[in-house]
Amino acid sequence: MTKAAALRARSGWRYRGNVALRTLAGTVGAYAVAALAAMLLARTLPMGRLEAVTVATMFSYLFAPAVTVWAFLARGPWVALGGVIVLSALLAGLVWTSGGFA
Amino acid sequence: MSGASAMVRDGVRQAMAWLHGWTGLLLGYVLFVMCLAGTLSVFKPEIGRWMRPEVTAQADSKSAIVAATGWLSKNAPGSTGWYLTAPDGRANTVEASYDQGSDYLYRALDPVTGAPVARETLGGEFFYRLHFELEIPYPWGRLLASLAAMVMLVALVTGIIAHKRIFKDFFTFRPAKGQRSWLDGHNATGVLAMPFHLMITFTGLLTLASLNMPWPISAGYGDKVMEMYEALAPGSVTRPAAGKPASLAPIAPMLTAAERAFGGGHVGRVYVFNPGDAASVVTVYQSDADTIGYMRGQASFDGTTGRLLKSWVERRPAMRTYQVAYGLHMARFAPMATRWLYVLGGAMLTLAISTGMVLWIAKRRERQPLSIGNRILERLNVGVITGVPLGAVAYFIANRLLPIGMAGRPDAEVSVALWTAAAAVLAGLALRPAIGWPLMMGLLAFACALAAVLGPVWSTEPVLLAGNLLFLAMAGALALIVRRQMRRRNAPTPARRRMREQPA
Numbered sequence: 001m002t003k004a005a006a007l008r009a010r011s012g013w014r015y016r017g018n019v020a021l022r023t024l025a026g027t028v029g030a031y032a033v034a035a036l037a038a039m040l041l042a043r044t045l046p047m048g049r050l051e052a053v054t055v056a057t058m059f060s061y062l063f064a065p066a067v068t069v070w071a072f073l074a075r076g077p078w079v080a081l082g083g084v085i086v087l088s089a090l091l092a093g094l095v096w097t098s099g100g101f102a
Numbered sequence: 103m104s105g106a107s108a109m110v111r112d113g114v115r116q117a118m119a120w121l122h123g124w125t126g127l128l129l130g131y132v133l134f135v136m137c138l139a140g141t142l143s144v145f146k147p148e149i150g151r152w153m154r155p156e157v158t159a160q161a162d163s164k165s166a167i168v169a170a171t172g173w174l175s176k177n178a179p180g181s182t183g184w185y186l187t188a189p190d191g192r193a194n195t196v197e198a199s200y201d202q203g204s205d206y207l208y209r210a211l212d213p214v215t216g217a218p219v220a221r222e223t224l225g226g227e228f229f230y231r232l233h234f235e236l237e238i239p240y241p242w243g244r245l246l247a248s249l250a251a252m253v254m255l256v257a258l259v260t261g262i263i264a265h266k267r268i269f270k271d272f273f274t275f276r277p278a279k280g281q282r283s284w285l286d287g288h289n290a291t292g293v294l295a296m297p298f299h300l301m302i303t304f305t306g307l308l309t310l311a312s313l314n315m316p317w318p319i320s321a322g323y324g325d326k327v328m329e330m331y332e333a334l335a336p337g338s339v340t341r342p343a344a345g346k347p348a349s350l351a352p353i354a355p356m357l358t359a360a361e362r363a364f365g366g367g368h369v370g371r372v373y374v375f376n377p378g379d380a381a382s383v384v385t386v387y388q389s390d391a392d393t394i395g396y397m398r399g400q401a402s403f404d405g406t407t408g409r410l411l412k413s414w415v416e417r418r419p420a421m422r423t424y425q426v427a428y429g430l431h432m433a434r435f436a437p438m439a440t441r442w443l444y445v446l447g448g449a450m451l452t453l454a455i456s457t458g459m460v461l462w463i464a465k466r467r468e469r470q471p472l473s474i475g476n477r478i479l480e481r482l483n484v485g486v487i488t489g490v491p492l493g494a495v496a497y498f499i500a501n502r503l504l505p506i507g508m509a510g511r512p513d514a515e516v517s518v519a520l521w522t523a524a525a526a527v528l529a530g531l532a533l534r535p536a537i538g539w540p541l542m543m544g545l546l547a548f549a550c551a552l553a554a555v556l557g558p559v560w561s562t563e564p565v566l567l568a569g570n571l572l573f574l575a576m577a578g579a580l581a582l583i584v585r586r587q588m589r590r591r592n593a594p595t596p597a598r599r600r601m602r603e604q605p606a
């Protein structure tokens with residue numbers, strides 16, 4: 001079922017589950033991706049520590065809405081949620097190797 | 103264009119329109135309060151002057167700070183800190199926050215005598231705090247404001263994507279056509295000032311970054327957050343109290359030395375830490391009216407000797423960028439014309455939010471009878487959209503009617519504002535919207551007129567005159583809208599008219 005068709009059929013548990021999963025990906029997921037991406041930038045940007053943290057913080061507000069929009073445009077709800085989880089895990093791994101969780 | 107790609111595109115638009123509607127609905131009322139209070143905060147110094155009409159004395163920033171510290175030395179020497187904002191061409195009092203015993207006080211001090219002004223009020227500080235704290239204790243108010251700002255950012259982006267003909271719609275207005283008119287109004291106010299809306303939302307999030315996005319800070323600094331604050335303002339000095347009493351050295355030479363350290367910049371804020379202690383520190387911040395960048399320079403002095411300890415003028419590119427973004431939100435740099443553009447932008451965002459909330463209902467009403475949830479929303483719209491401004495105007499009226507010298511006067515003014523807004527929301531819920539809208543807007547018009555009369559209306563003092571004229575203009579505009587509504591109540595509604603014109 002295409003997304004357009006799914007959104008047109010606005011009833012039933014299938015639709016509600018779709019919206020719930022995308023909402024989860026687009027809120028908690030979007031924030032997690034933005035926060036982790038900002039942590040990675042804060043560790044890796046080639047500038048002073050405070051400047052890296054500041055630039056990373058400013059970028060985080062661009063990442064979050066982008067992920068939210070994507071979560072509602074992805075092919076399916078599981079793709080949205082899975083994509084966000086995979087991306088978060090990848091970023092978390094990179095943050096960990098760069099020492100951001102220390 | 104192939105049919106498939108057109109379908110995908112329409113699907114994208116539909117999904118974004120859906121998301122735009124729900125994100126807007128979710129925190130629409132919170133955003134309405136924030137935008138209205140934020141718009142009013144642009145004129146925070148002028149609001150302070152309207153609300154303290156007895157203060158006519160003027161003094162330059164440095165002598166006003168000297169007077170204020172003189173009064174505080176006698177009346178609050180045991181405080182852990184005095185946080186002073188100097189007057190400039192706009193405000194004419196020193197804003198002082200300090201602790202006395204277990205109380206934290208916010209007071210406006212006379213620029214010449216340094217004593218608190220008789221008509222105690224929070225002035226514009228109420229709207230300023232409401233804008234990002236929403237009358238909810240720390241940190242929850244600021245977190246809710248952050249969440250609302252993030253939702254706003256998503257609503258703006260999805261609104262842009264959902265929009266089919268962004269340029270054409272810009273010139274489209276179809277009055278008295280129900281849903282279409284609301285949509286046109288929503289589009290006009292939303293699209294016209296879109297760069298402003300995006301800027302103010304993004305920079306607003308940034309001002310609360312340490313609360314809403316602390317993770318990059320913890321990645322960079324771990325649990326040594328104090329190191330970050332020291333690096334952020336290298337001209338500030340924090341040191342513990344010595345525990346030995348001492349008196350402050352004269353402040354005036356420190357202010358002059360600070361201005362020299364700023365390369366000719368002006369004194370904006372002066373923080374005195376542990377003022378009655380041998381280890382006191384005086385930190386002077388450059389005026390935010392000097393440049394767009396917020397908190398550009400600081401200079402710290404040993405309080406007992408007046409010796410310069412550290413000074414700093416920000417030149418790091420990333421930090422300048424951050425300060426400019428922050429300063430763009432605060433708008434303290436803005437000269438008169440720019441300030442009015444901020445007010446216009448803020449008013450349009452407030453209108454975009456309120457028309458969006460009304461549109462949610464208008465759209466659903468034309469499709470089918472409203473569900474119970476939407477009927478409650480329809481009434482909440484009346485209560486909130488008229489009630490929040492009504493509370494704000496009641497705050498100004500209370501400022502004139504509450505007796506001077508009354509105990510807890512500043513809090514009483516705030517209570518009047520909050521209870522008025524709460525009563526208005528209840529009235530909106532109780533009344534049929536067809537009656538609620540004109541009645542509540544009529545009440546708002548009356549309140550605006552009353553505030554102008556209490557101004558008093560014959561005052562020729564420029565700030566009072568301007569304030570009174572604005573109140574009268576709002577009263578007039580609202581009265582005209584109410585008259586139109588009353589007239590239209592007897593005319594056929596757009597829905598009925600359309601049914602007559604296009605029989606099925």
